[in-house]
Amino acid sequence: MARGKKSCQSCGMPLKYDKNGPALEIDGTPSEKYCSNCYKDGEFVCKDCKIGDIQKKNGDVMKKMHYPNFLIKYFNKRVSKLERWQTKEIEENKLETTVEFNEIDNLDLE
Numbered sequence: 001m002a003r004g005k006k007s008c009q010s011c012g013m014p015l016k017y018d019k020n021g022p023a024l025e026i027d028g029t030p031s032e033k034y035c036s037n038c039y040k041d042g043e044f045v046c047k048d049c050k051i052g053d054i055q056k057k058n059g060d061v062m063k064k065m066h067y068p069n070f071l072i073k074y075f076n077k078r079v080s081k082l083e084r085w086q087t088k089e090i091e092e093n094k095l096e097t098t099v100e101f102n103e104i105d106n107l108d109l110e
């Protein structure tokens, strides 16, 4: 488990700005990963939320705070890298698969 992450791994908000936090795990320990907007008592508040829903919410909040659009875009781009939105596949595996397919293509050509 990665420790010491400072931003919510669902919405990207820095946890130090979590005024209602910290979010709690089911056993009552503070979550090190998620903010209290996203996470409560060991589960996601919005379990069915897709990343687009979170990004839209972020955008609305940031617009109210008068953030410029490019910053909102930049912020939301980073959201897609957060732990909650990662697929289980490891990047390296994907890379290997791609190489394999390329090799097969080359063989077919010759």
Ligand SMILES: [Zn+2]
Binding pocket: 008, 009, 010, 011, 012, 013, 034, 035, 036, 037, 038, 039
């Ligand atoms: Zn959050």
